Amino acid sequence: MQTYTQVRVELEVSNRPVDIQNEDVDFVIRARAQMDYPQHFVPVVLGRMKLCLVAHPSWASALQPNLRETLEHVPTIAWKTSGALPSWQLIAQDGMPVDVQIRPRLMVNDLTTLRDAALQGIGIAMIPEVYVREDVDQGRLMDIALDLKPPTSIIHAVHLGRRGMRPAVRHLLDWLKEVTQHLRNTQ
The missing domain is CATH 3.40.190.290 (D-Maltodextrin-Binding Protein; domain 2)
Structure with missing residues (x-):
């Protein structure tokens, strides 16, 4: 947020199941032992x-x-x-x-x-x-x-694909991947 000062983020921290198809969310971050999602869901592994x-x-x-x-x-x-x-x-x-x-x-x-x-x-x-x-x-x-x-557990973000994804959301997902990759490399 410091780099992209015009970006606004709404973060909900919850344990409830989130319906990413029907709720107004860009992606969710989950921790699960398996990533058994429907084919149109896109999981992005962030870590273990x-x-x-x-x-x-x-x-x-x-x-x-x-x-x-x-x-x-x-x-x-x-x-x-x-x-x-x-x-x-x-x-x-x-x-x-x-x-x-x-x-x-x-x-x-x-x-x-x-x-x-x-x-x-x-x-x-x-x-x-x-x-x-x-x-x-x-x-x-x-x-x-x-x-x-x-x-x-596999820590991952799940979204519905990049088509129609706002640039700020795409940048945030890319940043999460970079940061978690860096953390894995330094451990």
Whole structure:
């Protein structure tokens, strides 16, 4: 915005599903393990984000040999989704996806609250590793590394194609790609 001072931006930060075909949005930024969009949607990969399962160290004695058994003894804290039964999409040791139904003790739609609940010992949470790396390093949280692992989320923008796209929107998408590429190259 500092470079293009005449550009006006309206930014909505939300966890709700956005209908980019029928709502007045130019593009959305999402984090998903899969990009399974209709053919006329155009996803633009911006980066990847590792997820992890974490819990307060007070749950260490309740950990079992595998995650399903552990979840019988340790409550979950889940990201609130619309409609569907809560579940975690995880990856088995053979690389195959596994859908694990959970019964969350707490459901939230805010990463800070998710992290704080895990820090308070409410239960196991699946959260982006970048949000809890320091907590795990300092021993405030444990990384729960069992038989099932969280997937890596693909951070991406989704739009309906460049035809008819305003130049300012095209520049913003190009800038996002450049910045995220630069960040990946410096890590």
